[in-house]
Amino acid sequence: MKGTILENGYPSIEELKNAHRFPSEERFQKGPVAVIECLQPIPCNPCENACRFGAILVGEPIINLPELQEEKCTGCGMCVASCSGLAIFIVDKTYSATEATISFPYEYLPLPVKGQAIKAVNRAGEVVCDGTVTRVMNVKQNDHTPVVTIAIPKEFSDDVRSMQRLNVAPAEKDHECCADYTYDPADPDDLIVCRCEEVTVGDIRKAIAEGADTITGVKRRTRAGMGLCQGRTCSKTVSKMIADAKHLSGDKIPLDTARPPVKPVPFSVLAGDEDI
Amino acid sequence: MLVNRQVAIIGGGPAGLTAAIEAAKVGAQVLIIDENARPGGQLFKQIHKFFGSKAHNAGVRGMDIGLNLLKETEESGAETWLNSTVIGLYEGNRLSVVRTMEDGSKKIHTVQAEKILIATGSQENTINFDGWTIPGVMGAGCAQTMINVNRVMPGTKALMVGSGNVGLMVSYQMLQAGIDVLGVVEAAPKISGYNVHAAKICRAGVPFYLRHTIIHAEADESGTLCRATIAALDEKWNPSPNTEQSFDVNLVCIAAGLRPLAKLAQMYGVEHGFIPELGGWMPLHDENMETNIQGIYVAGDTAGVEEANTAMDEGRLAGISIAQSLQLLPDQEAEQCKAEIRARLESLRLGPFGERRLQAKNRIVKKEVQL
Incomplete structure (x- = not known):
């Protein structure tokens, strides 16, 4: 290659x-x-x-x-x-x-x-x-x-x-506000996984250590996936963390439960329905 | 309010619209429900010319294919609810819809339909690294929507993570918008998208960083992204010390693949299978795009992540199958149309880029997926 x-x-x-x-x-x-x-x-x-x-x-x-x-x-x-x-x-x-x-x-x-x-x-x-x-x-x-x-x-x-393209901006001066980053191989436990509910790697690891072996199990313990996006961002990461921790392949980690509403709905809209 | 329709289509993207056209033009009473202000799904951000054959509109830009589909949809007589979100699918083929009315108010409507097509597309995958939640780190598809649909510049200097077709195409379109793309980062040892896409951005001077990953993003005092750091991967796919390279960027795009969005199918009990080639868990379907639950169909990225051309043909397949099962199309004619579409779909899945998807689709249709 x-x-x-x-x-x-x-x-x-x-x-x-x-x-x-x-x-x-x-x-x-x-x-x-x-x-x-x-x-x-x-x-x-x-x-x-x-x-x-x-x-x-x-x-x-x-x-x-x-x-x-x-x-x-x-x-x-x-x-x-x-x-x-x-x-x-x-x-x-x-x-x-x-x-x-x-x-x-x-x-x-x-x-x-x-x-x-x-x-x-x-x-x-x-x-x-x-x-x-x-x-x-x-x-x-x-x-x-x-x-x-x-x-x-x-x-x-x-x-x-x-x-050469004519729309190339002239090179700007290098950024000065932050120093070069050096990689720290220890995975920081405070890295966010579910940003809606601010659930971290550490929280999820703890949940898995406590016995959670499904996305739903992690969700119950940490609220990961219960926020605005309903897990559309983090569910795959959570699934991978479980798979890695338990040495399982992706197909052995079932999907999290699907229940309505799949997208957030304001209470005012729900309350405004004459049928309810 | 309860509304009855013969056919309800959830999602007015390439699959939903083509299905609506096929079903409505033979007389089906079709309702398309889309949560956006305009139907067309992702087509309107595809400003590039499509591949494929003449039958697939090859050489036509995605956005123009979108315009044609909107026109055809209108002519077909299909009804469209925009800014309207399906929030649940319940027993008796009932959909719960938050519908935006003409006066802008939102009302819950229940739609009951004999046939339901779920064509809700897919969701971008994320990568979690230190700083991934900083504003300025976003999905490549998100940046593409900002640039090509909303005409907003998401940044001026960018780093792309992922070298699949989405990563390559969006890099090119960022260059076209005047964004400086400092590099494309790819964990694999090779570029995974089409070479013609890669060659375009090479000619523009964009370097590739193979066997690298992003490890860090940093914000300035205002809280927005100002720098990203990548590192080389070792043989165990872990970042190697002392290989860090930093880039002054205010945009990091993540193109780490997509996965089917199918919560509605899942809540209705549609059988799912884990198909890595098509994005992981997905609703299974037969050769007519119908799921194990009679009357519930899937098409497009919901039925396995592929691309717009395959989505449009899967939508047509679903639309014709629906029309046939509603006895609006004679069996012979329907079967002939479906055979033509299946042959076209197969031709789109030929070659090294499509063959794994072709094999996966064949496994699904032949019910050889382990559950």
């Missing part, structure tokens, strides 16, 4: 190439082409319908990875905004003698404008070079997924996949 998408969060060029996600270098030399950086079999296929030239195939089952038929792809970019995962890019390595263009989905405000100088980033979000915006496409059909095209030095065209 080391260094894979599951650890890094983004694919490496090797992973993309091994999964046949990268068009051939010959195809790159012929002009703009789609690079579909989709590596996991998830149920999704809008890209297939978005391509007017039939260059993207998903087929059945729907979890198939989209296959690009590179000879059919014109690099038109219709698929970019259609990808729900924002994983399709158009790379044009023939833009000029020294520059390539990268088109990518960019759903952040403010949008850049044509001619703007930007910082181009790689898949990890690291700035790798300067770039210039050559196009911002935000037509209705994109449904609020603008596609930004930037020109960058050709040597970075396999790496650059986005631009």
Whole structure:
């Protein structure tokens, strides 16, 4: 798993190439082409319908990875905004003698404008070079997924996949009101578990030591789960504490009793009912 | 006041609305009861484009799917009570509802229905650590509601705990809202959500802290969150000393999974099973989404935590089954519709992310769950 998408969060060029996600270098030399950086079999296929030239195939089952038929792809970019995962890019390595263009989905405000100088980033979000915006496409059909095209030095065209966001606030000075925290491995008994009734870890441990082996048993002894939220926040934690203390699996800790009202009701509402 | 309806649907989210549409459009008298000011459940905070196939509205943003469902619901003739909470389910298919009237007053109404669908969704799990009750520590879904529905910024610098699809998506949407996300913390050795979601926030420069957990949150003089500390986990999943890292954040989001909300089903005696793949304890159902109690149905996250696409199809399945059992749909037509939906549901559960849910659902439908 080391260094894979599951650890890094983004694919490496090797992973993309091994999964046949990268068009051939010959195809790159012929002009703009789609690079579909989709590596996991998830149920999704809008890209297939978005391509007017039939260059993207998903087929059945729907979890198939989209296959690009590179000879059919014109690099038109219709698929970019259609990808729900924002994983399709158009790379044009023939833009000029020294520059390539990268088109990518960019759903952040403010949008850049044509001619703007930007910082181009790689898949990890690291700035790798300067770039210039050559196009911002935000037509209705994109449904609020603008596609930004930037020109960058050709040597970075396999790496650059986005631009530094323009809405990043300048870094604030580090906080000074509190010192760095050092972990104390002893679980503090005063840690709150049920915040509605302010029941602590210590209270619940005591209840379990006294023989409570169900959520209801803990509730009877401590009021955990009897407050405003009716246990929707703490019941799972209480269940886990019992399971841990008694060495039981989760299925051996039954649900707490369900009784009306499942949500708190003011007495005035109950009293106002003519039927009662 | 006692109100009689053929069908009562508790919860007007993706499952409840699709069920209402299917049942009402063939003539069932349907009442949807929702505790929010607007139906649609969690759809209106899903501002991203959905996955799936064309039949699942793939490529359409969740909020737009929500708008379409509201329109279809209105056209179907289903009746909706908003700001109205079901507080109990009693013998004889009677629901106790705190209904908000047109003048804003609240009245208790009893609704009796031949068929009841419980589609109340799910509840976010919490993590208890030192400082978890400080204002500024909240569920990821809660932050998402604040940003995308209420248009309120819950903070300016955030730490996300949990790398499932909710953690990844909400991190992305926080970035879109202008919140600085300083990292995503994950106890497991790998990112658990879709890579395409992870890749989006990687390109925005958000780092992942795998095999780490949050251990501490601290408040400033005003009582609001100002700092959070994480630590690496050892092989026994305990925080290791001297691995602490602190972040100056005023928002910590917890995306530690969800579990079905099914107290109403439970109080009516619906059989539950413990299905870890679907969020733990949940009401069991058959292939028509009907529980062991005739006339009581479940769908969506209540019937096991999945996602909006599966919830909508489960809702359709329940709505058609209800219409069929009310003899509003000929058996042949109903069975054909249901078969199509089941095939779609199966396709949504294919692949490494869905197969455990698929297997769990198959176990449930085939009644192979140990009770």
